[in-house]
Amino acid sequence: MATGKRPEPTRDRTDWARLRAMPEDEVERIADADRDNPATVADGEWTDAFVGLPPAKVSVHASFDGDVVAFFKRGGKGYQSRMNAVLRQYMERRLAEDQKR
Template sequence: MAKMKDADIDFSDMPELGDAFFEQAELHVPPKQAVTMRLDADVLEWFRQQGKGYQTRINRLLRAYMLTQQRRHP
């Protein structure tokens, strides 16, 4: 599906969200907590080389791993 053109994807069973949905939508962002953790120096350096937002990227990867594990072991 990732290789398909948007025009070739059938969205008929998924109606577009209108203004009413977004007027009532609420954003829920989990609170952040400062932690101290030890990472391998080369791993940390690699993330830092990716530029600003490297800590957010690390958090996203950890969250993806957590969600995968939760699905495997509910």
């Protein structure tokens, strides 16, 4: 339901002055140490990579037990996505079990 409020823009936390003053070799050293930097990932690690769009979302009205919702909300923003991830994991396990039969 729309609340009429606009979402607050994400605050940029980058220290641009520090970054501009950093020597190039320091930038390279940090990039080389970054495990999430695609340039530092071995080629073999991409062998099984899957590139694709996530499944389309469908809006539904659902009622959950209050303590279940409270549990997921304790994790902060994205609680609905976490609930979806749990349901997806359950679905995928059941589908895998059904294929074994």
